[in-house]
């Protein structure tokens with residue numbers, strides 16, 4: 001069965017220029033550097049990595065908010081990378097983005113009704129008399145009481161505003177949603193509610209969801225699979241429980257070691273792996289395995305060719321490390 005969303009060798013590079021009048025290219029930032037990924041319909045993928053690893057750029061590239069420098073993004077058989085102008089605008093209802101700060105994306109002068117009605121109108125023809133009912137249904141779907149229909153964004157809490165943003169995304173009945181750090185600006189008590197809502201909607205509507213977060217613990221319970229990004233590339237991909245219980249890549253091991261454990265006994269025994277230094281600049285990435293300057297297991301061979309995905313279980317859970325089998329004995 002072919003994938004619902006297929007990324008093939010996706011690269012997003014940004015030229016770096018100097019000079020005011022005579023601009024001169026002095027380098028290239030390789031924000032996303034050769035990502036291959038397949039998602040099935042209705043799948044929830046957690047995309048994690050440190051800030052600056054390229055996960056948000058990848059999300060925006062998938063949704064054609066930033067054009068890919070190379071490679072293709074195919075959604076439900078349609079090559080989105082080849083679309084421009086009107087065909088791209090027409091395809092946009094198939095995919096939506098939810099941002100970290102809903103307040104910045106909601107018009108402060110528009111009520112919930114106006115915001116959602118505007119989104120519904122862009123997608124389908126509906127009479128104005130039927131609109132209040134359609135808006136109320138949408139609000140109920142995201143857990144907002146229809147009595148708030150005439151309220152403005154500033155009258156809501158952060159969690160409620162994120163619910164409005166989710167409702168607006170759902171108004172066009174998308175097939176794919178990319179949620180970029182959708183809970184990181186919210187109180188911890190509210191985070192779980194929004195995560196549960198996204199999970200429920202994905203399962204009920206068969207929505208494919210890419211949930212981007214810098215925090216592995218946030219994506220742990222919602223994701224079917226987790227992809228770990230480092231310096232523009234995916235370094236580990238596997239089922240969520242597998243990635244948590246048996247991380248393969250030394251970088252993922254460090255991320256997992258930073259996650260607090262609910263069991264106090266296990267939490268006391270947890271040994272955090274502290275990586276030396278900061279991630280290198282994506283303008284000048286290290287040779288070979290780009291993680292080698294920070295990897296506690298690096299050997300000279302790691303500086304050679306970039307490692308390809310390798311697996312211990314026939315490909316379901318894989319990572320890019322030339323010492324994969326040696327570092328993860330059966």
Ligand code: SF4
Nearest residue numbers: 289292295302321322
């Ligand atoms: Fe570490 Fe080498 Fe594996 Fe990269 S390839 S993760 S540097 S051991």
